[in-house]
Amino acid sequence: MIADLPPLNAVRAFASAARHQSFSRAAEELHVTHSAVSRHIRLLEEHLGVVLFERRNRQSLLTPIGQAYFEQISQGLAQIANATHALTRGSAPRKVVINVRPSFAVRWLIPRLPDFMAQHPDIQPEVVTSTLAPDQSREAFDVVVRRGSSGWAANIEPHVLLEDDMLLVAAPALLQAIPVIAPSDVLRHTLLSGRTRSGDWAAWCKLAGIRQPQRQPRLQFDHMHLVLQAAVDGLGVALCPASLLGKDLATGRLHSPLPHLRLPLTRYYYGVSQDAVAETQVFIDWMFSQFSPGSDRCRYECH
Structure with missing residues (x-):
């Protein structure tokens, strides 16, 4: 069998x-040149x-055969890596690799680490x-966190972590200059949004029962x-997942003018x-310890 192995550096x-x-x-x-690869x-x-x-010109795409081969060898390479880790873990720190989206890392995970x-x-x-x-064959990790359960690789089972909703927030100085007393007052402000959440304002306006102007600043x-x-710096009003607010509300960096209007x-x-690795369960248990006892909802500081 060993004689049948392809060049491992090439693999x-x-x-x-x-x-x-x-x-x-x-x-x-791999710390080599493009031509070496x-x-x-x-x-x-x-x-x-x-x-x-x-x-192709400036692009290389996997062929169907290449994709199938990659999926099969990925399992073997992962087994080699795990065997090596198991052999050396007694002398090295135990490590858990956590795969999250950038905003979840910055706003939820890192402040709690x-x-x-x-x-x-x-x-x-x-x-x-x-x-x-999430796809283990593409990115190595022990535990992964994402919003939603669609599009996951078949070999990774999603489990509910926490519920969330969207909250209107802005800098106190901005709200003092242009108060938001009713939902329609939002239309006097610049609307801040994320590239992957561009439809949130339309959904929020529908929930609030107001019609959003076509040419409102964004x-x-x-x-x-x-x-x-950007919201903290007073550039406009934002819709933010409550799970990502951290201590912004408690410290007064941000204020929610309509706290009961949640999307x-x-x-x-x-x-x-x-x-x-076995330590993954320790990390998962710790994540759940960050939520309110007996609930899978996040402990929002705004409550």
């Missing part, structure tokens, strides 16, 4: 290029007698951020933590990798 280069869908990013990950993959194609990538590290000094949390749907940002920073959001879910 490693292929797996990295397939995971990133980029020869350049694979070269960065290309040579490794061509060597592997010659060894296998198949075409793994369709080369000191508590986890104080409770579990022997476990090292490693936070990686991604906006992609500012859009890539991530919700940037939207919140329900899709739940957060978590999933565990098939190859997750």
Whole structure:
């Protein structure tokens, strides 16, 4: 069987290029040149007698055969990595890799991590951020958190983590200058929104029973933590998931002028990798400890 193995350096280069869908990013990950990655993959194609990538101008796409091969070898490479980790874990810090979206990392997870590290000094949390749907063959992790349960890889089962809803917030100075007493007062402000949540204002206006003007000033940002920073800086009013507000309301950085007008959001879910380390359950238990006892709702500081 060992004699039948392909060149393992070539397999490693292929797996990295397939995971990133980029020869350049694979070269960065492996600390080699773009041409070295290309040579490794061509060597592997010659060894296998198949075409793994369709080369286009400035782009390389997996062929159907390449995709199938990547999915199969990913499991084997993960087993090698896990076996190596198990062999060396006695002398190295125990690590849990947590895959979350950037805004969840910045606004929910990172501010709470000191508590986890104080409770579990022997476990090292490693936070990686991604906006992609959870897929272990593409991104390595022990536990993943996303809003919604659709689009997940078949080998990752989503479990409910917490419920959430959308809240109207703005800087106190802005609300003092242009008060928001009724929902229609929002129409006097610039509306702040995230690129992936561009439909929230239309849904909120419908819930509030008001019609949004077509030409109302807007500012859009890539991530919700940037939207919140813009709100803190007084650039406009924002709709923010209550789970991401942190201590902004309690410290007075932001104020919610209509706290009872809430737009329900899709739940957060978590999933565990098939190859997750045992410490993953410790992290999951800690996450649930951050919520109100006997409830899966987030402990909103605005309550």
